[in-house]
Amino acid sequence: MQSLIKYQPKSPLKYLSSYFGDRKKNLFKLVLLGAPGAGKGTQAKHLVSKYSLKHISPGNLLREEMNRNSPITAQIKDYVSKGQLVPDSIVIKLIENHIATIGDSNWLLDGFPRSESQAAALRASPDLFPTHIVELKVDQEAVVQRLGGRRFDPITGNTYHIIYDPPPPDIADRVVVRTDDREDVIRERFRVYAENKDLVDKVFNHSVVSINCEGQTIDEVSLQLDRVLSMPSTIHPSIIMPERNKKQ
16 A cells, blocks of 8 residues: 555556556566666667567657657757756656557567656556566676777767777777767766666566676577566566565
8 A cells, every 4th residue: 555655556446457457468568777888779679579579769759759749849849958858757658658559569668767756657657567677787897898998980980999899090090989988977877877776676666687798698698588578577566465564
C-alpha cells in the first residue's frame, strides 16, 4: 500500500491488468540502461533483430515531435529555445502516445529512465511498466580509454582512435577531440549516470539486472542478455508484493 501511495499509478486496476496481461502474452517491455560507452547501441540492434522489438528512443521522439505542428510541439520548442530540459511529463506522454500506435508489440526503451523522477513516472504508467530492466555495466577507466582516445576528422567526418584505429599520418594534425570525448566530460557523465542509476534501481525495488561487459565479446554480452530475456519478467511491483519491514 505504501508503494501504491508513493508512485500513484494513474489507474491501479489498469496497472495490475497490464502487468499480468503482458506476462501472460509473453510480451517484452525492456528498458536498456548503460553508461556512455557501454555498447547500448550495439546490443539494442541485436535485441531488436532477434526479438522483433520496437526500438523506442525518447530523443528521437522529441526530435520527430518538433517537426510536427501541435500544442505539445510548441511547448517542446519553447523549452529547447530557452536551453531547458523538456519536463518528464511531456517525455512520458510522447512515449505513451508512441506505444499506443504499436499495439501488443515487444518494445525496447533505450536509455530511459535517466533519473529518479523519470523512473517514478515510468512506474506509475500502466502502459510503460517494464517486464525487464537491464544495465550494461562497464568500468569507468576502460570507458575513458575507449572514448577519450577517439579522434574526429572534421573534413571527412571519419572517427579514429589513437590506440585501436590511429588516423593516417597525413591527417594526424587535423583530427580533433570532440567535446563529448574529453576526459573530464566523460567522467562527469559517468558520475551522473551512476548516481541516477542507483536511484532508478531503488524505485524499481532493486530489480535492475546488471551485466558486466568488461572483458567480454559483443556476442558474449548478447548471450547474457538472451538469458535475462528467457525469464518472463525480472520485476515484481511492490503494490502486488509490498516490501516488508525487516525486523532488527
